[in-house]
Amino acid sequence: MKPWVIKHMPSSLTEILGQKRAVEELRKFMFSFSKKKKKAAFIYGPTGSGKTSAIYALAKELNYEVMEVNASDIRNKEQLEKTVGMAMKTKSFFFKGKIILLDEIDGLSGHEDRGGITTIASMILKTHFPMILTAINPFDKKLSSIRKKTVMIEFEPLEHKYIYDILKKVCSTENIKYEDSVLKALARRSGGDARAAINDLQSLTVKDRTLDKTDLETLGEREKMENIIQALVKVLKSKDASLAITAFDNVEEDIGKRFLWLEENIPKEYRKAQDLQRAFDMLSKADVYRGRIRRWQYWRFLVYVNALMTAGVATSKKERYKEFINYKPTERLLKYYIANMRYAKRKCIAEKIAEKTHGSVNGVIKDVLPYVKHMIKNGNNKLVEYFELDKDEVAWLKKKT
Numbered sequence: 509m510k511p512w513v514i515k516h517m518p519s520s521l522t523e524i525l526g527q528k529r530a531v532e533e534l535r536k537f538m539f540s541f542s543k544k545k546k547k548a549a550f551i552y553g554p555t556g557s558g559k560t561s562a563i564y565a566l567a568k569e570l571n572y573e574v575m576e577v578n579a580s581d582i583r584n585k586e587q588l589e590k591t592v593g594m595a596m597k598t599k600s601f602f603f604k605g606k607i608i609l610l611d612e613i614d615g616l617s618g619h620e621d622r623g624g625i626t627t628i629a630s631m632i633l634k635t636h637f638p639m640i641l642t643a644i645n646p647f648d649k650k651l652s653s654i655r656k657k658t659v660m661i662e663f664e665p666l667e668h669k670y671i672y673d674i675l676k677k678v679c680s681t682e683n684i685k686y687e688d689s690v691l692k693a694l695a696r697r698s699g700g701d702a703r704a705a706i707n708d709l710q711s712l713t714v715k716d717r718t719l720d721k722t723d724l725e726t727l728g729e730r731e732k733m734e735n736i737i738q739a740l741v742k743v744l745k746s747k748d749a750s751l752a753i754t755a756f757d758n759v760e761e762d763i764g765k766r767f768l769w770l771e772e773n774i775p776k777e778y779r780k781a782q783d784l785q786r787a788f789d790m791l792s793k794a795d796v797y798r799g800r801i802r803r804w805q806y807w808r809f810l811v812y813v814n815a816l817m818t819a820g821v822a823t824s825k826k827e828r829y830k831e832f833i834n835y836k837p838t839e840r841l842l843k844y845y846i847a848n849m850r851y852a853k854r855k856c857i858a859e860k861i862a863e864k865t866h867g868s869v870n871g872v873i874k875d876v877l878p879y880v881k882h883m884i885k886n887g888n889n890k891l892v893e894y895f896e897l898d899k900d901e902v903a904w905l906k907k908k909t
Contacts, residue, residue, distance in 0.1 A: 512710045513703050516678050518565040524558050526670035533661045534562060538570065538607075541638045546659050548632040548639035552646040553663030556701030559642045562663070563609055572605040578612055588627045596635050606637045614643035614651065629653040647852035655856060656863055660898065665700035668692070674702050675709055679719070684709075686719035693724055735759045736769055740835045743770070743822050744777040752822035753815060763813065767795065770817060772838035783825040790820030853904050860895050881905045 518524055521531050530551070537549045551559045567574045577591055592608060610628065632639055632654070646655060672695035679686050694712075698705035712723045735758060742755035756766060770791060778784040794816035797809040858872040861880060865872065883891055884905045892902055 511707070512678060512682070513706045516681065516706065518558075518561050519568050521562060521565050521569060524562045524565060525673055526666045527558050527562065527663050530661050530663045531562060533659070534566060537659050537661070538566060538638060544659070546632075546657060547635050548641060548654075548658045549661055550641045550643070550646055550655060550658035551661045551663060552643045554644060554665050554700060556698070556703035556705070557663040557666050558702065559663050560609075560611065563607065563640055563642075567607055570605060572607050574607050574609055576609040576611060588624060588631070592628075592631060596631060596637060608635065608637050608639045610639065610641045612643065613641050613654070614645050614648055625650055625653060629657055632657045647855065652859060656859055660856070662900070666702055667700070668695040668698070671695040671698055671700070671702050671705050675705055678706060678709060682713070682717065684713050684717050684719060686713075687721065690719055690721055690724050694719075736761055736766075736837075737835050739766075740769060740773055743818050744773065744833070744835075745828060746822050747825065747828055749819035749823055753819040755818050756814065763798065766817065767791070767798075768838050769835075770821065773833070773835045774821065776833050776835070777829055778825055779829065780826070786824035787821045790816045790824055794820070853901065857895075857897065857901050857905065860897065860901075864895055 521535060524531050530553075534549060534551070537544070541547070551563070553559055564574060566572075575592075577588075592610070596608065613625075613628065628641070641654065641658065643651070646660065672692050675691055675695055678684075679691070694708060695705055698708070709719070713719050739755040739759050743752045746752055759766070761769070774787050774791070775784060778787050794813045797812045797816070801807060801809050801813070854873065854877070855869065858869045858877055861867075861876055862869045862872045865876065867876065880891060880895075884902060891897075897905070
């Protein structure tokens, strides 16, 4: 059976819901591609927000061919030159226009991807076809050379009302009977991920084409918190090293957030001073190896990081604690996320200014950005044009601090 996420993909940009501004920017990029200095668009946003669907919908509207490459499949310089490089040099087999799509490029990292980011940045300058890159997090330091050469387009997390509209349309096409309140609940619990919501709808209704409250109750929560809490149980409630070492295998949280979860909940679980001391000793040693990975990009140390923060912490206690503990996230997680979003925009602006002024990003943030903010607040549009700032960046600069 064909997956409904493919079967019901939008055929035009008018069918992309909840992303009006992003869709307009994408359309504008394509129609003015030949006149633009930047030959690539960098689309970013959470999973299931419509990034890839919008690209294929636009290609259908323009009768373009899409040459798609996933970064997790083609990772280094040699592979990129063999596939993307060849696509850049050849015309479409069907004499159509062509879009070169590099999907999930934030997946490039570490030793085995050496040269991949640099190669992509170089290809952007040489391409004769529009290139579109996608990522969940485009503000990673490793992607700075790509951000400078691309038109940044943000797809925001989808509101549940738009996901409800999408599900309602699928139900109509597939002749599914549903309770309206249940469909709305399904939309809400998707966490802004339209793709996940459609997959859930298909799995729940594939047999009898109906959706009611009992169906919804059988659907496991997708939220990351449940997975991370299950992982914590394996580590903190067990003394079995072989069980604990697999704790984070199915957890999507990045390694930094795993550290924060453990740091917050170890003292709640380990009541004896010696157990607590040994557990934090293991966690600190894991952090030492994590620091070496950051400095040297020696990713083999990741094995030691995982072993120390799971099996190491689990076997730090002399005996298993029987009391029930309500594991909770640290407030630092929320602060960490808010700070990242706040400073990501500032850094992106600083990179554009640094490129034009031949200075460092840190120097611009410290010495130049305050004056640029002041002048733009006072209506200096020449600076906006000179630094090639987009509407969102100008709005950020005009905000009161």
